[in-house]
Amino acid sequence: MEKQKVDFNAITGIVVILLGIIYTIMSYSLPKAAIGNEMDPLYFPLGLGILLTVIGLILFLKSDKAAIKVALNSMMTKSPKDKEVTRMVVLTCIAAVLYGLLFEHLGFIIATFGFMMSILFITNGKKYVVNTAVAIIFSVSIFAIFNYALGIPLPGLPFL
Amino acid sequence: MIDILQNLMSGFLIALEPYHLFLIAAGGILGTIVGMLPGLGPATGVAVLIPITFTMGPTAAMITMAGIYYGAMFGGSRSSILINTPGDGAALAATFDGYPMAMKGKAESALAISAIASFIGGTIAAVFMVVLATPVARFALKFGPAEYFLLMVAALSMTASMSKGNQLKGFISLLIGLMIATIGIDAQSGIKRFTFDILELQGGIDFLIVIIGIYALGEVFKSYRSIADGTKKAQKKFGKIWITKDEWKRSKWPILRSAPLGFIIGALPGAGGTMASLMSYNNEKQLSKHPEEFGHGAIEGLAAPESANNAASVGALIPMLTLGIPGSGTTAVMMGALLMLGIQPGPLLFTQHPDVAWSLIASMFIGNIILAVINIPLAGLLVRVLAIPAKVLYPIVLGLSFVGVYAIAGSVVDFYLLVLFGLAGFIMKKVNIPTAPMILAVIVGNTMEQSFRQAIRISDGSLGIFIGSTLAIALIVITIVSIVFPMIKDYFSNKKASKLSDVA
Numbered sequence: 001m002e003k004q005k006v007d008f009n010a011i012t013g014i015v016v017i018l019l020g021i022i023y024t025i026m027s028y029s030l031p032k033a034a035i036g037n038e039m040d041p042l043y044f045p046l047g048l049g050i051l052l053t054v055i056g057l058i059l060f061l062k063s064d065k066a067a068i069k070v071a072l073n074s075m076m077t078k079s080p081k082d083k084e085v086t087r088m089v090v091l092t093c094i095a096a097v098l099y100g101l102l103f104e105h106l107g108f109i110i111a112t113f114g115f116m117m118s119i120l121f122i123t124n125g126k127k128y129v130v131n132t133a134v135a136i137i138f139s140v141s142i143f144a145i146f147n148y149a150l151g152i153p154l155p156g157l158p159f160l
Numbered sequence: 161m162i163d164i165l166q167n168l169m170s171g172f173l174i175a176l177e178p179y180h181l182f183l184i185a186a187g188g189i190l191g192t193i194v195g196m197l198p199g200l201g202p203a204t205g206v207a208v209l210i211p212i213t214f215t216m217g218p219t220a221a222m223i224t225m226a227g228i229y230y231g232a233m234f235g236g237s238r239s240s241i242l243i244n245t246p247g248d249g250a251a252l253a254a255t256f257d258g259y260p261m262a263m264k265g266k267a268e269s270a271l272a273i274s275a276i277a278s279f280i281g282g283t284i285a286a287v288f289m290v291v292l293a294t295p296v297a298r299f300a301l302k303f304g305p306a307e308y309f310l311l312m313v314a315a316l317s318m319t320a321s322m323s324k325g326n327q328l329k330g331f332i333s334l335l336i337g338l339m340i341a342t343i344g345i346d347a348q349s350g351i352k353r354f355t356f357d358i359l360e361l362q363g364g365i366d367f368l369i370v371i372i373g374i375y376a377l378g379e380v381f382k383s384y385r386s387i388a389d390g391t392k393k394a395q396k397k398f399g400k401i402w403i404t405k406d407e408w409k410r411s412k413w414p415i416l417r418s419a420p421l422g423f424i425i426g427a428l429p430g431a432g433g434t435m436a437s438l439m440s441y442n443n444e445k446q447l448s449k450h451p452e453e454f455g456h457g458a459i460e461g462l463a464a465p466e467s468a469n470n471a472a473s474v475g476a477l478i479p480m481l482t483l484g485i486p487g488s489g490t491t492a493v494m495m496g497a498l499l500m501l502g503i504q505p506g507p508l509l510f511t512q513h514p515d516v517a518w519s520l521i522a523s524m525f526i527g528n529i530i531l532a533v534i535n536i537p538l539a540g541l542l543v544r545v546l547a548i549p550a551k552v553l554y555p556i557v558l559g560l561s562f563v564g565v566y567a568i569a570g571s572v573v574d575f576y577l578l579v580l581f582g583l584a585g586f587i588m589k590k591v592n593i594p595t596a597p598m599i600l601a602v603i604v605g606n607t608m609e610q611s612f613r614q615a616i617r618i619s620d621g622s623l624g625i626f627i628g629s630t631l632a633i634a635l636i637v638i639t640i641v642s643i644v645f646p647m648i649k650d651y652f653s654n655k656k657a658s659k660l661s662d663v664a
Contacts, residue, residue, distance in 0.1 A: 008591040016332055023339055026354065033349035041346040041353065044609045048342070052335040059328045084388040089381050089586065092558070093579050099562065100575035112559060119555040123387055134552055138559055150194065150209075152567045 006074045007067035013060025020056050024049030091122050108154040112139035168290055171518030175223060175526050183220055184227040184523055188531045191231020192538065195248075196239045197564055202248060202473070202490040205232035210497050218501045218516050223523040225494050230527045232490075233433075233473050234278060234535050237466060241270045242545050243557050245376040249367065249603050250433030250469045252596065253441045255375060257454060257461030264457050267546055268399045269407055271539035273459055274466045276403070277415045279532035281467030284419035285426075285474035286524040293478055303428060305614035306625045310635035311428065312608040315435045318442050318642045320597040327646055329593045337598035340365055341605020348613060360573035367602045369565055369574055373581025374588075374595050376561040381586045383554045398547075401539045403459075411463035414444045422468030426475025434603055436472035437465035438596070474524055481505050481517060 027045035032038035078086070099115040106114075116135035124131055146152045174180065187209070194205040209228050213221035236251035241258035254274065261270040303311070320330035343354045344364030355361040403411075418440035425436040444464040445454045454461045473490070480491040484506035498505055503513055510517050545553070565574045588595055619625035627633055 012329070012332075012591045012593070019336075030353055031351055033346075033351055035349065040613065041349045041351045044612060045339070045342050045353065048335055048338050052332065052339070055328055055331050055335065059332070062328075081385070081388050085381075085384045088384040088388070089583075092380070092384075093583065096562070096575060096579045100572045103566075103572050103575070112563075115562070116555055116559050119558055120552070123384070123555055124551040130552070134556070138556060142559070142563055146563065146567065153570075154563075154566065 006071050007064055008071050009063035010060060010065050010068045011071055013056050013063055016056030016059060017053055018056075020049050020051075020053030024053065088122050092119060095119060095122075104155055105158065107157045109139045109143050109157060112142070164290060167514055167518045168522060170515070171520075171522035172525075174219060174515060174519040175522040180220060180223050180519075180523070181526070181530070183216075183224045184527045185530050185534065187224040187227025188231035188234075188527060189534060189538075191228035191233075192235035192238070192531075192535065193231075194228075195232030195235025196542075197560060202229055202232035202236065202250070205229075205235075206490050206497075207493045210493065213497060218498070218503055218513070219519050221497065221501055222516055222520045225497060226520055226523045227527050227530075229473065229490055229494070230282070230470075230524075230531050233470055234275065234531055237274050237278070237469070238271065238539070238542055241274060241462075242267065242542065243376070243553070244379040245557060245561070246371060248434075249371065249599070250437055250472070252371065252375075252434060252599060253437040253465035253469070254462060256441060256465075256596070257456070257458050260455065260457035261459065261462065262546065266457065267543050268401050268539075269403045269459065270462055271543060272401045272403045272536065273407065273411055273463050275532050275535045275539065277411065277418075277463040277466035278470040279528050280415050281419040281422060282470035282474055282528040283525065284416070284467075285423040285471035286521065286528065288420065288423050288471075289474055289478065289521055289524070293482055299427075302629075302631060304629075305611040305618065306628065307631050307635065308428075308611040309608060309615055310626060310632050310639070312435075312604045312611070314635050314639045314642065315439060316597065316601055316604070316608075317639050319438050319600050320594075321642050321646050326592065326594060327643075327650075330597050333588070333593050333595060334597040334601050337370075337601025338605045338608070340370065340598075340602050342609070347606075347610060358573065360569075360571050363569075364606065365577060365602070366568050366574070367599065368568055369577050370581050370602045371599055372561045372565055373578045374585035374599065376557055377578065377582025378585035378589065378595075380554045380558050380561075381582065382589070383550055387551055387554075398540070398543055401536050401543065407459050411459050414440075414460040414464035415467040417447075418444070418464040418468040419471040422471030423475040425468075426472025427478045433469045433472040433476070434600065436475075437469040438600060440464045440468035470528075477520070477524075481509055481520075 024046060027042055027049050030042055030045070032042075033040050095115055095118040098118075099111055102114070103111045105111075113135050116138055117131060120131040120134060143154055143156075146154050147156075175184070190209055191202075191205050194209065195202060206225060206228050210225070213224050216224065233250065236246060236248050237254040237258065240246040240251045240254035241262050244255050244259040246252045246255055258270045258274065261267065316334055317331075320334040321327050341364070343361055345352055345355075345362050352362060421440050421443065422433075422436040425439060426433060441454075441461060441464060444460050445451050448454065448458070448460060450458065476491045480495050482505075484495070484504070495505055503509070503516060548556075561578065562575060565578050566572070568574065585595055588598075615625050616623075619628075625632075627636065
């Protein structure tokens with residue numbers, strides 16, 4: 001329950017201000033248009049950047065600055081459950097990036113089988129029989145549906 | 161009027177032929193299945209299934225497409241309700257209360273009300289279509305670039321203000337969404353903006369990736385918490401797919417109110433189902449006696465956008481059929497198919513090919529009935545998705561998300577974007593920033609900027625064009641009210657609260 005009381009507003013405000021400033025600077029340094037008004041493609045992004053900075057500033061000014069310390073503390077010290085969740089999220093992201101890197105080389109079926117196995121391992125643990133069955137059925141049936149029924153080509157098996 | 165009815169009757173006769181009935185039903189079922197896959201909303205669904213229609217005559221093709229279109233709309237909200245993964249923008253609002261309902265063990269009512277609301281919304285809109293096709297087309301012509309821009313500003317600020325006591329963060333979310341929309345090659349000057357020299361970013365980021373990342377991946381990440389806790393139990397018992405009398409009483413008016421709203425917004429080119437469903441959701445939340453229940457499984461919060469969404473899908477056909485301007489991605493695809501068949505949509509369609517136009521309108525009525533009839537038993541099967549334990553269901557949702565994203569553009573770069581948006585959604589949830597404004601902003605951002613610049617160009621650089629018509633002024637007033645009204649409400653409720661605490 002304690003978790004609910006942590007107030008991230010001040011920190012959010014700071015992050016949003018930074019985001020706004022970076023975006024504004026990047027907008028300003030965009031190449032100028034060759035035809036028409038050279039600033040034309042810049043106005044809209046510039047406006048967005050400035051507005052975001054202002055709103056971030058308002059959020060920061062209205063927020064309870066004493067909460068920064070508490071919020072930072074809560075980010076540092078985590079309950080074991082939170083650590084577990086963070087670990088699962090990080091592992092999922094790593095698996096997804098590997099999936100992307102291998103997708104076009106191994107083809108859909110093999111890459112997806114590997115990806116599903118790793119995700120199921122993260123969530124379902126070491127129940128290899130169930131995991132393997134789900135991963136095989138998923139990758140083969142989705143491949144069949146997309147490739148043959150819908151006519152959306154997915155990369156097939158390598159070396160074929 | 162008499163000849164309209166006469167035309168409609170002959171349209172019905174064509175649409176009711178057994179072969180055409182079969183096409184509507186088959187298209188509807190196929191569309192529902194495709195619409196349920198994340199990332200494959202109505203637009204992709206119609207595009208993917210269009211080759212089926214190539215061998216048919218124009219009337220049969222149009223009727224089949226209407227079936228697919230409707231089916232995909234139904235299907236999109238199925239996955240919103242069951243696994244919190246909208247198939248497209250228009251099904252987004254169905255996640256707000258539909259998914260909480262499913263989590264509370266009321267998936268049966270949720271699926272039933274969504275089918276009922278879609279049916280009623282679609283039917284009312286089809287009646288409007290018959291009567292109003294011509295006048296609405298004329299009204300839509302009044303929307304110049306300036307009015308479009310203001311319409312989008314109004315819709316966005318309404319969505320951002322919707323998050324109560326959280327307005328600032330709603331606007332933060334909104335602005336970030338608009339920033340995401342600026343990524344890619346600028347259509348008017350050809351300048352690359354924020355592409356970081358990545359080839360795949362030049363075409364911009366497809367809003368479906370943002371939606372799937374934030375909703376589907378966000379949901380998977382959220383589910384990790386309950387998996388770690390070991391709390392979430394799969395639903396084992398399923399009731400009948402129907403609603404109670406009380407639930408009907410609560411949803412009746414929202415459904416009826418949202419249908420005309422959805423129809424009108426749908427008829428505006430470029431606005432479409434997403435804006436219609438979000439606006440009707442906001443509307444009902446403002447009107448409701450229990451606004452605090454919204455977002456926690458209020459049945460009105462599902463019924464209203466579902467009605468509006470289907471009404472909008474009918475409305476969106478108006479500019480396409482009568483003006484030759486497609487109002488949404490899906491109607492654009494349908495128009496492409498019509499052109500391939502040698503039919504030019506536009507004002508002349510109704511005189512040159514009355515059989516095509518009117519049998520399409522008639523098949524909307526029939527398609528609605530058929531889809532409601534097939535969807536209720538189909539929902540009985542689909543709801544069993546919830547019987548799959550979370551530990552196995554969420555990996556499957558994750559897998560489907562990646563395939564769906566790959567199907568959009570056939571590029572793996574989108575996988576990394578998907579992960580990025582999934583993480584962004586996870587963090588936004590943590591610091592309590594609403595995600596809906598951002599998604600709507602990503603969807604309309606590009607058109608919004610283009611209309612803004614067109615308007616400025618028309619007026620030769622003067623901002624006066626934004627107060628140049630009554631319509632524009634009305635839209636500005638709506639925007640201001642939507643921003644200021646929640647502030648005033650907050651101020652007064654704070655004052656009351658502090659008075660109470662003073663007394664205490």
